[in-house]
Structure formats: C-alpha cells, structure tokens
Amino acid sequence: MTNEASRRRLRRLMALSLVGVVFTVAVILVGVFTRLVDAGLGCPDWPGCYGRLVVPDETRALAHTPEAPLETFQAWVEMVHRYVASALGLLVIALVVLGAPLRRRPDYPWGVSLALLAVILVQGAFGAFTVTLKLWPQVVTLHLLGGLSVMLLFLWLHLRLRRFAGGRLTPGGVAPPRRPLTPLWGLAMLLLVAQIALGGWVSSNYAGIACQGFPTCNGQWWPAMDWSEGFHLTQSVGPNYLHGQLHADARTAIQMGHRLGALVLGLSLLLLAMRHWHEARLRPWLGALAGLYVVQLGLGIANVLLWLPLWLALLHTAGAVALVIAMAMAVWAWREAEGVSALQQSTKKEWVHV
Template identity: 25%
Template sequence: MMKWLRRLVRLELVLIFLVILAGSVVRMTGSGMGCPDWPKCFGYMIPPTEEAQVLWAPEKQYHEGQMIVHEEAMWSANADFTSGAEYNAANWTKYTKHDYAIFNSTHTWVEYINRLLGAASGIPMFLLFVLSLKYLKSKPLYTLLATAGLFLLGFEAWLGKEVVDGNLIPGQITYHMLGAFLIVIVLVIFLKRLNQNPRQSLPLSRWYMFAALLLMLIQVVLGTQVREQVDMLTKQFGEGASREGWIDQIDVLIYIHRSASLAVTGFIIYLWWVLRKNGKSRRYLNAALMMVLASTASGAILFYFDLPKFLQPVHLLLSAGIVATLTWGWVRRPKTA
C-alpha cells in the first residue's frame, strides 16, 4: 500500500507541475478567457475549433446551454431547438457574468488543455485521499495531508471558476497561483513522510530551510503581482505589441521583487556552502542552488530585455522547483531507533 501511495504522490506532483506550466502558458499567450464559461467551454464539453461554431446561423440545431457570440455579447441557449430563418431573442439568455465576447481558437484550446490537466490532477489526488483512510488511526498525518491536498485542489477549481467569471480578476489570480504552490508543498511533505530513509544529522537547523522557503513564497507572490501588471499592459497595448519600455510602467514592486531575488539567492548559496563545508552535500540543495541561479538569470533577462514571453513559463516553473526542493530539505523524518 505504501508503494501505491508513493506512486500516486509522485504522479500528482508531476501533474501539478504541468498545471503550473500550463497556467503560465495561458497567461503568456493571453488565453485566460479562451473559454469564457466554466466548467464547459462555450457550452461544449469539447470546445469549438472554428468561429462558425459560436456564431448564430439559420436552420441550425442548438442545445441547451450552448453559447454563441452575437452583437458583441455572449448568449446561452435556453433549450434544445433548431433556429429559423431569423434570429429569435426568445431562444437565448444573455450571459452577464462578464462582458467578454471574443472567440480565438488558439486561446480556446490553450485554456482547454490547461483545464484538462487540472481535471486530470484530481484523479490521483482523490485516490490518495481514499487510500490514506486506511492509515487514519495508525498514521493520521497521511490522511491529514491527503485531505489538505484534496481540499486545496477543490479550492483551486472553485477559484479558477471565479477568475473566469470575473474576467481575470487580478487579486484572485495571485491566490490561484499561491494555491498551486501550497499543493506542491503538501505533496512534498507527504512524499518525505513516506520516505523510508532515516533522517541524517545536518549542521543546519531546519528553520534555516524554512526561512529560505518562506522567502521564496514571498517572492512568488511578489512575482505574481508584477505579472498581473504585465497582463494589464498586454490588455492595454495588445498581445503583439512591443514590450519595450514596459518595465518603466510597472510600479516599485518590480524593484522589490528584483532585490528580494538576490536575497533568496544569497541565502540558498549560504545554506549550500555550509553543508559543503561540513561535508554534508545534499542533492536537493544542489538542485535548489542550480534552479535559483537559473531563476535569477531568467529574471534578469526578463527585466533588462523587455520581458520576453517565452521566459515567463520557465521562470515560474523554476520557482515551483525551488519551493519543492526547499520543502524537501525543511521536512525531516524523525531519527530511527
């Protein structure tokens, strides 16, 4: 049973990393409203591939809940019906949760793939919860962690709906991203507790690692806030617009984020150096060092070279990896007798 728990936790971690990557690609491409309703997409379980599918047409069969773009608004079919020669407003109800009414097939499918990955991540998480119930009395922490993961995943799904209904409300996007990182932390703690290797002594208090983890999470929040301002500039100037000079239009938060990144990098280098000095090199801290250096380098390129789009998902994925490795170092199993 333990073997299956470990497999499910690892699978769930992979899926959550893919969800984080897909979410960043959604924002990079401006596809957040590619599916303007939730949980379906334009009222379809499998979204449309061409604009004709979301426009009104005569003598066409429509199904209840199916959505169309008409007169710069979105409309939902009241029931199953076949349209006549002219548009009949009585067959439709205006969608009023937001005023977004644009169809872009690329955006739609980018967002749909993101949703599919999110839905897929729910399967191993639910199985983890079910299997953990066997250990409710003997190892209640397993059940607690599985419950926390399932709750956070459900919260993420609900918040995703709220983000879409509100046409990408800025503050909620930050909470959405932070929730994904919290799931990573819960899963890494779970995997560490399932690890059968005893704890080895280290010349560092676990609270040093916790401090590094906390600093990294603060960086994630700051970075997401900066990214929200980039999203607003993208809406203002258009997706294909040159990003030259955008850095100057972002408030002081970007400079705080840049300076804090140096603090995080310095702290992790210090932790790595202390372990190396004492002959206690650990793979997780080596990995954290490599990723934080790569993250700092990508952040510098984003800052000094007009925010190249392709680096945004890379930068975020590196942050998720750093959080995972620092969590692994922070959580230590009790020593065996």
C-alpha cells in the first residue's frame, strides 16, 4: 500500500471513529428514551418484534404473542433503538476491516479496534438479555455501562489514530512513554463509574422520585431506608421489572445512595482540580469536569423537585455522558504530557547529534 493510500485510509478511519463517538451518544440517549417511555418491552421477543423485522399490525402481533398485547408506539420506539444499535455495530465492523491493513504499523491502535468489536458484541447480547430477562435491573444497568464503554473506546480509538497520524515516535520507531495514572486519578475515575452505575440502578429500579424534596428526603435528613433490599444484587429474575418491584424504603435507600455518591464524587473532582490546576494542558479539561459536575448536580436536583419530566431525565443522562467524555480527555491529556516531553527531548538530542 502506498503512503498516499495509507493516508487516505487513515483519514477515513479518524472520521469514522469520531462519527462513532457521536453516534454512540445518540444510541445511548435513544436507549434511555426507550426506558423512560416504558418501551423496553414494547417488543416481547428479540431481535424481531412479534417475530418480524418491522412492527406488525395488531392482528399479527396477537397471533404471535397473545399474552403481550401490541402497544404500537412503544413497539416502534424499541425497534428504532434496535435499528440504530445495529447500525452502530456495522460501523464498528467497518472500522476493523478498514484498519486491518495498518495493523502491523508501529503504534497503530489495532488492540483498541478489536476491544471495540468485542464490547459491541457483548453489548448486543445485553440488549437481548434486557428483553428476555424482562428488564432485570442488573442487566439494564450493565447495558448502560456497556454503552458508555463503547463510546469511550470510539473516543480512545480516535485519539490514538490522531496520534498515529501525527507520527509521534521516537527515533527508535516506538511510541514515547506515557505518564502513569496516580491513585488520585484512579479514585476519581472509579467514583465516576460507580456514580453512573448508581444512576443506572436508580433508573432501572424506578427510584428517581423515591425521595420528595431536596436536600432532605421525604422531609427527613435520614429517612427510613432498606439498604439490604435496595442493593440486593442476586435477587431472582422476573417475572417483569417494568415500573420496578422494590418497596418504598428500598427505593429510598437507592436514591440516597445516589445522592451520597454525588457528594463523594464532587469532593474527588475538587481534589483532582486543586492538585493539577497548575498544568496548562490539564486546566481546560479539569475546568470542564468541574463545570459539568455542577450542571449535572443541578439537573439531578431539578429532576427530584419537578418529578422527573422526560426532557430533564434525558438531559441528566446527557450530562453523565459529557462527564465521562471530559474525564477521558483529562486522562488523555495527563498521560500524553510525558510522551510529548520525551519526544521533544529526543528530537533535541537528534539535532545536537547532527
């Protein structure tokens, strides 16, 4: 393959990976919309809908699954989600096929491409389990985390492709070293993942308005809560988790756990910003993390006070996605700082040698 052909291929890969980031965000939000309008079981089977690839009429649906009457709107919402998710899978396959001729080049992110393919396949399986296990909260929460993982892998692939296109290798033909993550970075990332998982757990157990009022919950600072039932992760499957099965005290515990998680996450992000604010490369992303956290906190409070309107719940999910992207970019800026410095030092040595 000529250099010009490689450059064209690389430009296509970078464009497709960036499209993948945007497309994945759209798929996540469509999935959240599907759950919020109670369309998660709009089609009782998978991958079709009442045995067909498009939503059938009521007569055919009744003949296929008599115990699940057709709700046309919910069924179409569910099928649109499946269509866009399938298109995302095709995009991943296209990236892997297009990048295969470059896989042996130094620093080409072939491993990231394969990881993306593996995760999208697992994500498809979780999409099926969401239906077949009747919205089991564990599966719904993992499905959300899987969607965010796909988005992150698209983003990481795009950043790695840009670095590869820039040809930033040492004279020895290897990638310059990257700065390792410190325990503080690891803690902030872990808490962000945990908080998003808690948010998914709140949503999948319909605990979004288990607490009335803020900052108190149902008029109390520490209301009656059933933590063991609220976070019982090994309960049996089914028969159907639409609208949830937990009692009020268990849902209250889930809501309070999410609130406490938000507080701890905010403290960790504040410590991270204070520790690294002096680094110019990190400052924009640390500022973005702080700003998005404040916005997300406000959206969460508004969701409680306004009784979880659809548009506001979608914005809250979008805020979580934006936080994940900002964290990923901050981590990238942190790790790349040492690589850029090492490359500059290596270039200087080469010039001195010449």
